[in-house]
Amino acid sequence: MIPLASHEDFVRLDHVTRTFPGGGGVEDLSLSVPRGSFTVLLGPSGCGKSTTLRLIAGLETPDRGRVEIGGRDVTALPPAARGLSVVFQSYALFPHLTVAENIVFGLKVRRVPRAERDRKLKEALHLTGLETYEDRRPAALSGGQRQRVALARAIVADHPLCLMDEPLSNLDAKLRHAVRQDIRALQRRLGMTVIYVTHDQTEAMGMADQVILLRNGCIEQQGTPADLYMTPATAFAAGFVGTPPMALIPAPRLLPDVAAERHLMAGVRAEDLRVRPAGEGRLGARVTAAEFLGAETFLYLTLEGGEEMVARVPGRFEPAAGTTLSLDWEPGAVHVFEWDSGRRVPSLAPA
Numbered sequence: 001m002i003p004l005a006s007h008e009d010f011v012r013l014d015h016v017t018r019t020f021p022g023g024g025g026v027e028d029l030s031l032s033v034p035r036g037s038f039t040v041l042l043g044p045s046g047c048g049k050s051t052t053l054r055l056i057a058g059l060e061t062p063d064r065g066r067v068e069i070g071g072r073d074v075t076a077l078p079p080a081a082r083g084l085s086v087v088f089q090s091y092a093l094f095p096h097l098t099v100a101e102n103i104v105f106g107l108k109v110r111r112v113p114r115a116e117r118d119r120k121l122k123e124a125l126h127l128t129g130l131e132t133y134e135d136r137r138p139a140a141l142s143g144g145q146r147q148r149v150a151l152a153r154a155i156v157a158d159h160p161l162c163l164m165d166e167p168l169s170n171l172d173a174k175l176r177h178a179v180r181q182d183i184r185a186l187q188r189r190l191g192m193t194v195i196y197v198t199h200d201q202t203e204a205m206g207m208a209d210q211v212i213l214l215r216n217g218c219i220e221q222q223g224t225p226a227d228l229y230m231t232p233a234t235a236f237a238a239g240f241v242g243t244p245p246m247a248l249i250p251a252p253r254l255l256p257d258v259a260a261e262r263h264l265m266a267g268v269r270a271e272d273l274r275v276r277p278a279g280e281g282r283l284g285a286r287v288t289a290a291e292f293l294g295a296e297t298f299l300y301l302t303l304e305g306g307e308e309m310v311a312r313v314p315g316r317f318e319p320a321a322g323t324t325l326s327l328d329w330e331p332g333a334v335h336v337f338e339w340d341s342g343r344r345v346p347s348l349a350p351a
Contacts, residue, residue, distance in 0.1 A: 010193050011056060016065030019217075020317070025051050026217040029065070032273040033195060033210070035160075038187050041197045043214035044240070049197045053163050056195060058082050058189035069161060084161040085154035089169050091146040100125075100134040103152045110192045117156075124152035127186060130167070144175040152185065158227055162187075163272055168203065180207060184254050200216040201241050205229065213237055235265060235342040244270050245296060245337065249307040253283065254347065264341040270312035272333035273301065281326025285309070290318040292319065300329070 011033035019025040026048040030215040033039045041049040054060040055067060058079035067075045093102050103124055107117045125131045128148040136234045139144055147167060154162050164183070170174045184207050187194045199202055204211050205225040212222040221233040232238035238246045251264035258264055279283065285301040288308070297318060310329065320323070336348040 008035050009033065010070060011035075011195065012066075012068040013052070013055065014066040014068070016052075016055060016062045016067065018055055018060055018062045020281060024048065024217070026214075027219070028057070029219065031212055031222065032218065033193060035193055036191050037209045038184065038194045038196065038207055039210045039212065040208035041195065041214060042155070042199070042201060042204040042240075043220075044199060047214040048217040049199075049214050050165055051197060051217075053197050053261050055243075056305075057084060057086055057163050082161075083159050084163060085157045085159045087147075087150050087154050087162065087164045087167045090136070090171075093146060093149055098135050098137055098336040099141070099149050099152075102138070102149055103156055106153065110112040116246050120156040120158070121268060123226075124155040125157070127155060127189070128152045128182070142175075144179050147171065147179055148182065151183065152290065155186070155190065159192075161193045161195070164194060166197055166199070168198075176203075177302040183207070191192055202243065205241070211241075215239065223275050231344070232335065233344050235337040238267060242269060244310040246270075247307070247309045248307070248337065249303070249309070251305070251336055251348075253305060254329075255302070255336070258336075258348065263347060264336055265339055266334050266336045266348075268329050268333050270298070270310045272329050273309070274328040275313055275317070276328050277328040278324045278326055281328040283327045285317050285325055287321055287326055289321060292318055294317050297304055316335045322339065 009032040009098045013029055013031050016029045017027050019027065024046055029052065036333065041052055047342045051060060052153060055062055058074065064077065066073060069082055069084070097105065100121055104117045104121050106122065121269065125134055128151055128173050130145070130148055130152060133141065133145060156290040168179055171179060180203060196207065199259055208225055211225055211228055213220045213228060215236055221228055221237045228237055228241045232241060235248055240247065246269055248267040248269040250268040251258045252260050254266045254268065273296040288302050291298040298314060301309050301311060303309060337343060337347040338345060
Protein backbone atom coordinates (compact mmCIF):
# COMPACT_ATOMS: atom_id res chain seq x y z
CA MET A 1 0.00 0.00 0.00
CA ILE A 2 1.17 3.53 -0.76
CA PRO A 3 2.39 5.45 2.33
CA LEU A 4 -0.02 7.86 3.97
CA ALA A 5 0.18 11.54 3.11
CA SER A 6 2.57 13.98 4.74
CA HIS A 7 3.13 17.67 4.10
CA GLU A 8 6.64 17.47 2.64
CA ASP A 9 7.24 18.44 -0.98
CA PHE A 10 7.25 15.28 -3.06
CA VAL A 11 7.58 16.73 -6.58
CA ARG A 12 9.61 19.84 -7.37
CA LEU A 13 10.35 21.68 -10.59
CA ASP A 14 13.16 24.19 -10.20
CA HIS A 15 13.40 26.88 -12.92
CA VAL A 16 12.45 24.43 -15.66
CA THR A 17 12.27 25.60 -19.28
CA ARG A 18 11.12 23.53 -22.25
CA THR A 19 10.27 25.30 -25.49
CA PHE A 20 9.39 24.07 -28.97
CA PRO A 21 10.22 25.51 -32.42
CA GLY A 22 6.57 26.19 -33.21
CA GLY A 23 5.90 27.82 -29.85
CA GLY A 24 4.45 26.59 -26.59
CA GLY A 25 6.08 24.85 -23.65
CA VAL A 26 7.04 26.34 -20.28
CA GLU A 27 9.48 29.08 -19.28
CA ASP A 28 11.43 29.22 -15.98
CA LEU A 29 8.75 27.20 -14.19
CA SER A 30 9.15 26.46 -10.47
CA LEU A 31 6.53 24.59 -8.47
CA SER A 32 6.20 22.10 -5.63
CA VAL A 33 3.64 19.37 -4.96
CA PRO A 34 3.17 18.13 -1.37
CA ARG A 35 3.25 14.39 -0.73
CA GLY A 36 -0.23 12.89 -0.67
CA SER A 37 -1.89 15.92 -2.25
CA PHE A 38 -4.21 16.19 -5.22
CA THR A 39 -2.71 18.95 -7.36
CA VAL A 40 -4.42 20.18 -10.53
CA LEU A 41 -2.61 21.88 -13.41
CA LEU A 42 -5.29 24.13 -14.88
CA GLY A 43 -5.33 26.43 -17.88
CA PRO A 44 -6.44 26.95 -21.48
CA SER A 45 -5.08 24.99 -24.43
CA GLY A 46 -1.43 25.76 -25.11
CA CYS A 47 -0.67 27.09 -21.62
CA GLY A 48 1.95 24.40 -20.87
CA LYS A 49 0.08 22.13 -18.47
CA SER A 50 0.56 18.91 -20.50
CA THR A 51 4.21 19.84 -21.15
CA THR A 52 4.68 20.21 -17.39
CA LEU A 53 3.17 16.76 -16.81
CA ARG A 54 5.37 15.22 -19.50
CA LEU A 55 8.45 16.81 -17.94
CA ILE A 56 7.58 15.21 -14.60
CA ALA A 57 6.88 11.88 -16.31
CA GLY A 58 10.17 11.92 -18.23
CA LEU A 59 8.44 12.02 -21.61
CA GLU A 60 10.07 15.43 -22.23
CA THR A 61 13.55 16.58 -21.24
CA PRO A 62 13.95 20.17 -20.02
CA ASP A 63 16.19 22.59 -21.88
CA ARG A 64 17.14 24.01 -18.49
CA GLY A 65 16.22 23.35 -14.88
CA ARG A 66 15.81 20.42 -12.52
CA VAL A 67 13.03 17.90 -11.80
CA GLU A 68 12.90 16.15 -8.41
CA ILE A 69 10.62 13.33 -7.23
CA GLY A 70 10.84 12.16 -3.64
CA GLY A 71 14.02 14.15 -3.09
CA ARG A 72 15.82 12.53 -6.07
CA ASP A 73 17.04 14.42 -9.09
CA VAL A 74 15.24 12.59 -11.92
CA THR A 75 15.90 15.16 -14.65
CA ALA A 76 17.88 12.73 -16.79
CA LEU A 77 16.11 9.50 -15.76
CA PRO A 78 13.78 7.59 -18.13
CA PRO A 79 10.07 7.28 -17.20
CA ALA A 80 10.43 3.70 -15.92
CA ALA A 81 13.01 4.79 -13.35
CA ARG A 82 10.91 7.58 -11.82
CA GLY A 83 8.45 5.50 -9.77
CA LEU A 84 5.21 6.84 -11.20
CA SER A 85 2.09 5.85 -13.12
CA VAL A 86 0.42 7.79 -15.93
CA VAL A 87 -3.27 7.80 -16.90
CA PHE A 88 -3.78 9.37 -20.32
CA GLN A 89 -6.79 10.91 -22.05
CA SER A 90 -6.96 7.82 -24.28
CA TYR A 91 -7.49 4.67 -22.24
CA ALA A 92 -4.57 2.89 -23.99
CA LEU A 93 -6.09 -0.55 -23.40
CA PHE A 94 -5.17 -3.65 -25.38
CA PRO A 95 -8.38 -4.58 -27.25
CA HIS A 96 -7.53 -8.32 -27.42
CA LEU A 97 -6.93 -8.63 -23.66
CA THR A 98 -9.55 -8.94 -20.93
CA VAL A 99 -10.00 -6.37 -18.18
CA ALA A 100 -7.94 -8.48 -15.80
CA GLU A 101 -5.19 -9.01 -18.37
CA ASN A 102 -5.03 -5.29 -19.13
CA ILE A 103 -4.75 -4.43 -15.45
CA VAL A 104 -1.87 -6.81 -14.67
CA PHE A 105 -0.05 -6.49 -18.01
CA GLY A 106 2.66 -4.26 -16.56
CA LEU A 107 3.14 -6.60 -13.60
CA LYS A 108 3.64 -9.54 -15.96
CA VAL A 109 6.21 -7.61 -17.97
CA ARG A 110 8.07 -6.90 -14.71
CA ARG A 111 7.83 -10.62 -13.82
CA VAL A 112 5.92 -10.01 -10.59
CA PRO A 113 5.04 -13.41 -9.04
CA ARG A 114 1.60 -14.81 -9.87
CA ALA A 115 0.34 -14.76 -6.28
CA GLU A 116 1.22 -11.08 -5.87
CA ARG A 117 -0.37 -10.23 -9.24
CA ASP A 118 -3.58 -11.96 -8.20
CA ARG A 119 -3.65 -10.13 -4.87
CA LYS A 120 -3.10 -6.74 -6.47
CA LEU A 121 -5.67 -7.48 -9.18
CA LYS A 122 -8.33 -8.43 -6.63
CA GLU A 123 -7.71 -5.26 -4.64
CA ALA A 124 -7.78 -3.02 -7.72
CA LEU A 125 -10.97 -4.61 -9.05
CA HIS A 126 -12.63 -4.01 -5.68
CA LEU A 127 -11.45 -0.41 -5.40
CA THR A 128 -12.66 0.47 -8.90
CA GLY A 129 -15.92 -1.50 -8.79
CA LEU A 130 -14.88 -3.81 -11.65
CA GLU A 131 -15.21 -7.19 -9.89
CA THR A 132 -17.81 -8.52 -12.33
CA TYR A 133 -16.05 -7.22 -15.45
CA GLU A 134 -12.64 -8.91 -15.22
CA ASP A 135 -13.34 -11.34 -18.11
CA ARG A 136 -14.73 -8.74 -20.51
CA ARG A 137 -12.76 -7.07 -23.27
CA PRO A 138 -12.62 -3.27 -23.67
CA ALA A 139 -15.11 -3.25 -26.56
CA ALA A 140 -17.77 -4.54 -24.17
CA LEU A 141 -17.25 -1.70 -21.68
CA SER A 142 -18.60 1.83 -21.44
CA GLY A 143 -16.27 4.82 -21.51
CA GLY A 144 -16.44 5.17 -17.74
CA GLN A 145 -15.63 1.51 -17.22
CA ARG A 146 -12.65 1.73 -19.57
CA GLN A 147 -11.31 4.66 -17.63
CA ARG A 148 -11.71 2.65 -14.42
CA VAL A 149 -9.59 -0.10 -15.99
CA ALA A 150 -6.89 2.48 -16.68
CA LEU A 151 -7.14 3.62 -13.04
CA ALA A 152 -6.94 0.01 -11.81
CA ARG A 153 -3.79 -0.47 -13.89
CA ALA A 154 -2.25 2.57 -12.15
CA ILE A 155 -3.30 1.21 -8.75
CA VAL A 156 -1.63 -2.21 -9.16
CA ALA A 157 1.64 -0.50 -10.14
CA ASP A 158 1.72 0.65 -6.49
CA HIS A 159 3.65 3.83 -7.27
CA PRO A 160 3.34 6.75 -4.86
CA LEU A 161 2.88 9.25 -7.72
CA CYS A 162 0.14 9.16 -10.36
CA LEU A 163 -0.01 11.61 -13.27
CA MET A 164 -3.32 12.13 -15.09
CA ASP A 165 -3.58 13.97 -18.41
CA GLU A 166 -7.21 15.04 -19.02
CA PRO A 167 -8.46 11.51 -18.22
CA LEU A 168 -12.17 12.42 -18.34
CA SER A 169 -12.36 14.48 -21.52
CA ASN A 170 -13.80 11.58 -23.56
CA LEU A 171 -16.71 11.04 -21.15
CA ASP A 172 -20.11 12.72 -21.12
CA ALA A 173 -20.99 15.17 -18.36
CA LYS A 174 -22.78 12.68 -16.10
CA LEU A 175 -20.00 10.10 -16.35
CA ARG A 176 -17.34 12.77 -15.80
CA HIS A 177 -18.96 13.68 -12.50
CA ALA A 178 -19.18 10.05 -11.35
CA VAL A 179 -15.62 9.12 -12.33
CA ARG A 180 -14.34 12.39 -10.85
CA GLN A 181 -15.74 11.31 -7.47
CA ASP A 182 -14.20 7.85 -7.90
CA ILE A 183 -10.74 9.27 -8.63
CA ARG A 184 -10.83 11.62 -5.63
CA ALA A 185 -12.04 8.87 -3.29
CA LEU A 186 -9.34 6.49 -4.52
CA GLN A 187 -6.63 9.09 -4.10
CA ARG A 188 -7.66 9.74 -0.52
CA ARG A 189 -8.00 6.07 0.32
CA LEU A 190 -4.62 5.11 -1.14
CA GLY A 191 -2.77 8.23 0.02
CA MET A 192 -1.11 8.65 -3.37
CA THR A 193 0.16 11.93 -4.77
CA VAL A 194 -1.83 12.90 -7.87
CA ILE A 195 -0.97 15.58 -10.44
CA TYR A 196 -3.97 16.07 -12.70
CA VAL A 197 -4.14 18.10 -15.91
CA THR A 198 -7.39 19.68 -17.07
CA HIS A 199 -8.73 22.76 -18.87
CA ASP A 200 -12.05 22.36 -17.00
CA GLN A 201 -12.14 24.66 -14.00
CA THR A 202 -15.13 22.74 -12.57
CA GLU A 203 -12.94 19.63 -12.29
CA ALA A 204 -10.16 21.67 -10.72
CA MET A 205 -12.42 23.34 -8.15
CA GLY A 206 -14.16 20.09 -7.23
CA MET A 207 -11.12 17.84 -6.89
CA ALA A 208 -7.98 19.76 -5.98
CA ASP A 209 -6.17 20.41 -2.74
CA GLN A 210 -3.95 22.76 -4.75
CA VAL A 211 -4.58 24.39 -8.13
CA ILE A 212 -1.73 25.67 -10.30
CA LEU A 213 -3.18 27.98 -12.96
CA LEU A 214 -0.93 28.27 -16.01
CA ARG A 215 -0.90 30.84 -18.78
CA ASN A 216 1.55 31.09 -21.68
CA GLY A 217 3.96 28.65 -20.05
CA CYS A 218 4.11 30.47 -16.70
CA ILE A 219 2.28 30.18 -13.39
CA GLU A 220 -0.47 32.78 -13.12
CA GLN A 221 -1.55 31.79 -9.61
CA GLN A 222 -1.40 28.79 -7.32
CA GLY A 223 -3.28 27.99 -4.14
CA THR A 224 -6.39 26.27 -2.89
CA PRO A 225 -9.54 26.42 -5.04
CA ALA A 226 -10.94 28.92 -2.54
CA ASP A 227 -7.84 31.11 -2.92
CA LEU A 228 -8.23 31.32 -6.68
CA TYR A 229 -11.96 31.97 -6.49
CA MET A 230 -12.13 34.39 -3.56
CA THR A 231 -8.89 36.32 -4.16
CA PRO A 232 -7.84 35.99 -7.82
CA ALA A 233 -4.31 37.37 -8.18
CA THR A 234 -4.85 38.63 -11.73
CA ALA A 235 -7.61 39.61 -14.12
CA PHE A 236 -6.93 36.42 -16.07
CA ALA A 237 -7.47 34.29 -12.97
CA ALA A 238 -10.68 36.18 -12.18
CA GLY A 239 -12.04 35.51 -15.64
CA PHE A 240 -10.88 31.90 -15.96
CA VAL A 241 -12.02 30.55 -12.59
CA GLY A 242 -15.73 30.65 -11.90
CA THR A 243 -18.96 29.85 -13.73
CA PRO A 244 -20.00 32.20 -15.16
CA PRO A 245 -16.64 34.03 -15.37
CA MET A 246 -16.27 37.42 -13.75
CA ALA A 247 -16.84 40.27 -16.21
CA LEU A 248 -14.41 43.17 -15.82
CA ILE A 249 -15.35 46.77 -16.60
CA PRO A 250 -13.79 50.20 -15.90
CA ALA A 251 -13.39 50.47 -12.12
CA PRO A 252 -15.21 53.84 -11.71
CA ARG A 253 -18.43 52.13 -12.89
CA LEU A 254 -18.39 49.99 -9.73
CA LEU A 255 -16.34 52.22 -7.42
CA PRO A 256 -17.28 55.89 -8.03
CA ASP A 257 -14.48 57.10 -5.73
CA VAL A 258 -11.82 55.66 -8.07
CA ALA A 259 -10.46 58.29 -10.46
CA ALA A 260 -10.70 57.36 -14.15
CA GLU A 261 -7.05 58.23 -14.77
CA ARG A 262 -5.92 55.36 -12.51
CA HIS A 263 -6.56 52.87 -15.36
CA LEU A 264 -8.16 50.17 -13.22
CA MET A 265 -10.74 47.53 -14.02
CA ALA A 266 -13.12 45.88 -11.60
CA GLY A 267 -15.62 43.07 -11.40
CA VAL A 268 -18.14 41.39 -9.12
CA ARG A 269 -18.87 37.65 -8.97
CA ALA A 270 -22.25 36.78 -10.48
CA GLU A 271 -23.65 35.54 -7.16
CA ASP A 272 -22.63 38.79 -5.40
CA LEU A 273 -24.77 40.96 -7.68
CA ARG A 274 -28.18 41.91 -6.28
CA VAL A 275 -30.99 42.53 -8.76
CA ARG A 276 -33.27 45.48 -7.90
CA PRO A 277 -36.15 47.21 -9.66
CA ALA A 278 -35.08 49.87 -12.15
CA GLY A 279 -33.73 52.98 -10.43
CA GLU A 280 -33.25 51.33 -7.01
CA GLY A 281 -29.66 50.11 -7.45
CA ARG A 282 -26.29 51.64 -8.24
CA LEU A 283 -26.03 50.50 -11.85
CA GLY A 284 -28.68 50.35 -14.53
CA ALA A 285 -28.88 47.28 -16.80
CA ARG A 286 -31.03 45.75 -19.51
CA VAL A 287 -31.84 42.04 -19.68
CA THR A 288 -30.44 40.35 -22.78
CA ALA A 289 -31.45 36.79 -21.86
CA ALA A 290 -32.39 34.65 -18.87
CA GLU A 291 -31.17 31.07 -18.45
CA PHE A 292 -33.15 29.04 -15.90
CA LEU A 293 -31.08 26.12 -14.53
CA GLY A 294 -33.39 24.78 -11.84
CA ALA A 295 -31.87 25.93 -8.55
CA GLU A 296 -30.78 29.25 -10.06
CA THR A 297 -31.13 31.58 -13.02
CA PHE A 298 -28.35 33.29 -14.97
CA LEU A 299 -29.32 36.78 -16.10
CA TYR A 300 -27.31 38.08 -19.07
CA LEU A 301 -27.23 41.86 -18.85
CA THR A 302 -26.06 44.86 -20.85
CA LEU A 303 -25.09 47.85 -18.72
CA GLU A 304 -25.85 51.48 -19.48
CA GLY A 305 -22.32 51.94 -20.81
CA GLY A 306 -22.61 48.95 -23.15
CA GLU A 307 -20.60 46.51 -21.00
CA GLU A 308 -21.94 42.99 -20.40
CA MET A 309 -22.33 41.20 -17.06
CA VAL A 310 -24.00 38.08 -15.71
CA ALA A 311 -25.96 37.90 -12.45
CA ARG A 312 -26.77 34.63 -10.70
CA VAL A 313 -30.20 34.72 -9.06
CA PRO A 314 -31.51 31.95 -6.77
CA GLY A 315 -34.51 29.98 -8.07
CA ARG A 316 -36.55 30.92 -11.11
CA PHE A 317 -36.50 34.51 -12.35
CA GLU A 318 -37.07 35.05 -16.05
CA PRO A 319 -37.76 38.70 -16.97
CA ALA A 320 -38.38 39.31 -20.66
CA ALA A 321 -35.52 40.37 -22.88
CA GLY A 322 -35.30 44.16 -22.88
CA THR A 323 -36.49 44.53 -19.26
CA THR A 324 -34.64 47.29 -17.39
CA LEU A 325 -33.50 46.79 -13.82
CA SER A 326 -30.74 47.85 -11.43
CA LEU A 327 -27.79 46.08 -9.86
CA ASP A 328 -26.42 46.44 -6.37
CA TRP A 329 -23.61 44.78 -4.38
CA GLU A 330 -21.79 44.92 -1.08
CA PRO A 331 -18.74 47.23 -1.22
CA GLY A 332 -16.40 44.39 -0.26
CA ALA A 333 -17.53 42.26 -3.21
CA VAL A 334 -15.65 44.31 -5.81
CA HIS A 335 -12.36 42.91 -7.19
CA VAL A 336 -9.97 45.48 -8.68
CA PHE A 337 -7.10 44.96 -11.13
CA GLU A 338 -4.64 47.11 -13.08
CA TRP A 339 -5.51 47.48 -16.77
CA ASP A 340 -1.95 47.11 -18.05
CA SER A 341 -0.48 44.34 -15.88
CA GLY A 342 -3.72 42.65 -14.84
CA ARG A 343 -2.45 42.42 -11.26
CA ARG A 344 -4.83 42.62 -8.32
CA VAL A 345 -4.95 45.87 -6.37
CA PRO A 346 -5.27 44.66 -2.76
CA SER A 347 -6.04 48.03 -1.22
CA LEU A 348 -9.22 48.32 -3.29
CA ALA A 349 -10.17 44.61 -3.36
CA PRO A 350 -12.34 42.79 -0.81
CA ALA A 351 -10.68 41.41 2.31
